[in-house]
Amino acid sequence: MLKRFLAYYRPHRGLFLLDFGCAVLSGLLELGFPLAVRGFIDYLLPGQDWSLILLASASLLLIYLLNTGLMTVVTYWGHALGINIETEMRRKAFDHLQKLSFRFYDNQKTGHLVARVTKDLEEVGEVAHHGPEDLFIAVMTFVGAFALMFAVHPPLALMTAAIVPATAWLSTHYGSRMTATWQAIYGRVGAFNVRIEENVGGMRVVQAFANEDHERRLFAEDNARYRATKLDAYRIMAASNSISYLGMRLTQMIVMIAGSYFVLQDQLSAGGFVGFLLLVGVFFRPVEKISAVLETYPKGIAGFRRYTELLDTEPDIADAPGAVEVQGLRGDIRFEHVSFGYGPGQPVLRDVSLVIGAGETVAFVGPSGAGKTTICSLLPRFYEVEAGRITIDGTDIRAMTLASLRGQIGIVQQDVFLFAGSLRDNIAYGRLGASEAEIREAARRAKLDTVIAGLPAGLDTLVGERGVKLSGGQKQRLAIARIFLKNPPILILDEATSALDTETERAIQQSLAELSVGRTTLIIAHRLATIRDADRIVVVDTTGIAEQGRHQDLVAAGGTYRRLHDAQQTMASPS
Numbered sequence: 395m396l397k398r399f400l401a402y403y404r405p406h407r408g409l410f411l412l413d414f415g416c417a418v419l420s421g422l423l424e425l426g427f428p429l430a431v432r433g434f435i436d437y438l439l440p441g442q443d444w445s446l447i448l449l450a451s452a453s454l455l456l457i458y459l460l461n462t463g464l465m466t467v468v469t470y471w472g473h474a475l476g477i478n479i480e481t482e483m484r485r486k487a488f489d490h491l492q493k494l495s496f497r498f499y500d501n502q503k504t505g506h507l508v509a510r511v512t513k514d515l516e517e518v519g520e521v522a523h524h525g526p527e528d529l530f531i532a533v534m535t536f537v538g539a540f541a542l543m544f545a546v547h548p549p550l551a552l553m554t555a556a557i558v559p560a561t562a563w564l565s566t567h568y569g570s571r572m573t574a575t576w577q578a579i580y581g582r583v584g585a586f587n588v589r590i591e592e593n594v595g596g597m598r599v600v601q602a603f604a605n606e607d608h609e610r611r612l613f614a615e616d617n618a619r620y621r622a623t624k625l626d627a628y629r630i631m632a633a634s635n636s637i638s639y640l641g642m643r644l645t646q647m648i649v650m651i652a653g654s655y656f657v658l659q660d661q662l663s664a665g666g667f668v669g670f671l672l673l674v675g676v677f678f679r680p681v682e683k684i685s686a687v688l689e690t691y692p693k694g695i696a697g698f699r700r701y702t703e704l705l706d707t708e709p710d711i712a713d714a715p716g717a718v719e720v721q722g723l724r725g726d727i728r729f730e731h732v733s734f735g736y737g738p739g740q741p742v743l744r745d746v747s748l749v750i751g752a753g754e755t756v757a758f759v760g761p762s763g764a765g766k767t768t769i770c771s772l773l774p775r776f777y778e779v780e781a782g783r784i785t786i787d788g789t790d791i792r793a794m795t796l797a798s799l800r801g802q803i804g805i806v807q808q809d810v811f812l813f814a815g816s817l818r819d820n821i822a823y824g825r826l827g828a829s830e831a832e833i834r835e836a837a838r839r840a841k842l843d844t845v846i847a848g849l850p851a852g853l854d855t856l857v858g859e860r861g862v863k864l865s866g867g868q869k870q871r872l873a874i875a876r877i878f879l880k881n882p883p884i885l886i887l888d889e890a891t892s893a894l895d896t897e898t899e900r901a902i903q904q905s906l907a908e909l910s911v912g913r914t915t916l917i918i919a920h921r922l923a924t925i926r927d928a929d930r931i932v933v934v935d936t937t938g939i940a941e942q943g944r945h946q947d948l949v950a951a952g953g954t955y956r957r958l959h960d961a962q963q964t965m966a967s968p969s
């Protein structure tokens with residue numbers, strides 16, 4: 395862990411050395427101050443030479459000014475070092491999130507992940523700045539102050555150092571408890587984020603069910619748990635602060651009494667005594683720091699641990715060595731003895747084989763949960779087949795780079811996800827860098843142009859979070875425009891129109907039909923009326939592919955499709 399953490403300093407060596415050097419110099423100047431006071435009292439005062447006294451004061455002022463400069467550098471550049479490391483870690487974490495597969499996200503809560511990339515790393519950044527510097531300076535001050543105290547008066551120095559074992563105990567005893575507590579606090583913050591995100595994201599559902607009180611209760615429980623864990627942390631902090639304060643003051647009292655005795659015995663000068671007392675203050679500074687360290691370090695360690703956990707999660711779907719970039723595929727798709735399940739012992743597809751010719755439109759129908767969506771999710775490698783293989787134009791999709799494979803497939807889903815930008819941004823997501831003319835042409839082909847013309851801000855209209863300001867039909871059109879712009883040879887249309895009213899559905903079906911011209915199209919459909927004209931209908935049930943053929947042939951065959959067909963006919967005309 396430590397080695398991994400230190401590796402982040404490597405690119406910022408210069409900044410680290412500047413910060414560290416200034417901090418060390420500043421620490422040394424602080425150490426020198428008590429000695430200057432001793433000299434002042436013991437040598438300058440008895441001489442009663444004002445010119446020397448003023449000269450010494452001016453030198454001291456210079457030293458203070460120098461120290462002020464050093465402290466400014468440490469505060470600014472030290473924190474700059476911390477934020478540089480934090481930024482780099484955040485970039486890495488975000489990059490890694492882009493590589494993790496659907497399977498990873500299936501088992502994650504967004505709020506927890508957000509906390510890992512935000513709050514956790516903020517704490518790590520703090521430690522990155524204060525960590526090595528504080529630790530080194532603490533040790534340097536501790537040892538340096540002791541050496542100087544020993545030089546001034548050895549017995550008194552040993553008496554003061556008696557506090558060291560107690561300090562060591564304090565830091566190990568409370569340190570580990572604090573790390574565990576901060577880890578727990580992070581968990582609580584993650585739970586918070588999840589709760590707030592789900593609540594705000596699902597506010598329409600919350601209010602529609604008038605479940606605000608239920609939500610309040612759940613939140614209050616999380617809030618109470620967070621409070622209790624934070625109180626645990628404060629209890630530990632209070633105990634360690636008070637014990638270290640008491641220990642320090644008791645030692646100071648002993649030094650006062652013993653020091654006075656040695657002065658009266660003429661074993662210690664007045665200047666030596668004052669200087670010694672000041673050195674005791676310096677000696678205790680690292681001890682005082684323990685409480686700050688106890689707060690900062692465990693937070694940072696816990697945050698770094700969670701960060702490394704994330705980075706150590708291997709992406710289960712990645713480019714194979716030697717994977718090739720594909721372009722301009724024809725779209726000849728073959729599933730060869732494909733088996734797949736989401737979890738061990740829960741097979742969804744068993745030995746499925748299917749050939750889809752380039753340019754063919756194939757509709758998947760079947761009971762809910764049979765695996766229609768799953769079949770289509772395997773094609774862009776959102777999930778990996780467990781056995782068998784899928785080829786496009788004769789090449790195994792695992793031999794293609796993920797980005798180029800996915801670049802060849804366009805997906806229109808029922809639940810269109812839009813980003814909280816403008817219509818233009820969302821259409822352009824289909825092909826980043828597309829020109830204005832290309833975006834407008836895509837909008838026209840998706841019949842979104844009349845909608846845009848009616849909006850005061852036109853293409854610059856903001857769609858709201860997840861596109862809340864658009865109607866279902868408008869969102870579908872936008873999703874279609876995006877795919878027109880992307881222009882892939884393969885299409886997956888997942889229940890694209892089932893949530894729309896009949897008229898809008900018909901209009902969108904038309905756009906989809908236009909979109910699928912010349913492309914291999916896989917349609918996941920529930921409403922059989924919309925896929926009657928498909929080149930082929932594949933009926934999926936729990937046993938795999940039950941039957942396939944054209945609409946009339948399947949109706950005539952009297953199998954599963956016929957049953958589904960008849961059931962929907964009955965629903966459509968209940969009389």
Ligand SMILES: Nc1ncnc2c1ncn2[C@@H]1O[C@H](COP(=O)(O)OP(=O)(O)OP(=O)(O)O)[C@@H](O)[C@H]1O
Pocket residue numbers: 500736737742760761762763764765766767768769918
């Ligand atoms: N991400 C997932 N993790 C675990 N199990 C899943 C996941 N997605 C789907 N399943 C399960 O896999 C099975 C097939 O689901 P799939 O979505 O492919 O069915 P479907 O035929 O498309 O159903 P529907 O018509 O209801 O959309 C179901 O039992 C479902 O519960």
